[in-house]
Amino acid sequence: MTGAPTGGPGPLAGVVIVDLTTMLMGPYCTMLLGQLGARVIKVEPPGGDILRDIDDRDRNHLGPIYLNINRGKESIELDLRDPADYDVFARLVATADVVTHNRPPGSEKRLRVDYESLAAINPRIIVCAMYGFAANGPYGRLRAYDDVVQAVSGIAAHQSLHGPPQYVRTTLADKITGVLAVGTITAALYERERSGVGQLVEVTMLETMVHFLLAEQQGGYLYDPPRGPAGYARTNSPHRHPMRTSDGLISLLPTTDAHWHAVFRVLGRPDLIDDPRFSSITGRTENIDELYEWMGSAIAQRPTAELLAQLQEAGVPASHVNTIEDLFRDPHLTATGYFENVVHPEAGALRQPGPSFRFSRTGQPFLGPAPALNHDGDRLRAEFGLDPDGPAPSE
Secondary structure, X not given: OXXXXXXXXXXXXXXXXXXOOOOOHHHHHHHHHHHOOOEEEEEEOOOOOHHHHOOOOOOOOOOHHHHHHOOOOEEEEOOOOOHHHHHXXXXXXXXXXXXXXXXXXXXXXXOOOOHHHHHHHOOOOEEEEXXXXXXXXXXXXXXXXXXXXXXXXXXXXXXXXXXXXXXXXXXXXXXXXXXXXXXXXXXXXXXXXXXXXXXXXXXXXXXXXXXXHHHXXXXXXXXXXXXXXXXXXXXXXXXXXXXEOOOXXXXXXXXXXXXXXXXXXXXXXXXXXXXXXXXXXXXXXXXXXXXXXXXXXXXXXXXXXXXXXXXXXXXXXXXEOOOHHXXXXXXXXXXXXXXXXXXXXXXXXXXXXXOOOOOOOOOOOOOOOOOOOOOOHHHHHHHOOOXXXXXXXXX
């Protein structure tokens, strides 16, 4: 990607998403759909999305996570248990393309946001239901949040093979499942262009994270019966971590023979190129702990800037190590114009992550600030032919 984003309608321009999701997984999904050009109407329950109040230092129901993952959306506050409010919701669904929700299995029928209820309003509607667990299993009706899913999916135990289980220090399950939901929704939209009818799409956190983990960690358990232990030796090595130099830290991941030959030369051990322990990817994987331990000791003797320059010149994947705070002054992110500056009418000046994708012809929109609760309620009622001050007519 070169240069700053030029803006544009985005490839999903004209697609309308009615978003019932709360917390992180669903709103992250719909924010990404907004970055792809979709119009996202956020239908919030009375009092709003609970995410509004997480780390809300200004006490204005606009916490930083909410501000980041609800950009560009329109907000209307509706109590779907109230017949008049449900009629408003039905008007939205009638002209929408997609409804997203993360209601627990069973509760969506009580609120009449299940696929059958919504398809009766709009046969072309695509409903994306995001669950913690597949509904047809014994966990199906259990509540699920990110830490719970990290635990049951094996992620937490795998984070600390040599000690007590640890959670990944970001809401990994929420965000990965949200990204998968974007893919399934766009696939369903593509299929609808051929069939003319909508469908139910179900995306589940546990199954998503098991799939994610096992991609490279299934090891001997790929075979039935198993032919060895699960896991991938390189990623599971206790010596796999950013390595300390004489004056800082670097990260590197030599993979090919050419990478490793360059590392051996840069670190003054060209003789290791022909060492049978390290001369092939099979040998290096089998002896990864010894290899990483040697590399860490050698790197510790070298200054960061000089070593990085030599490794990068030799084509070895290597970089410095950023903290979260460092990201906002990283020269690459600055040069590419990655961060977007927005002035929120209540929260003030904000600096937020931009899209990590670009479209050469359609572009993608610059998302405005996240909405205050019910910010667009009156306008949406008027747009859909409803009296902002009175009850909605029944269908």
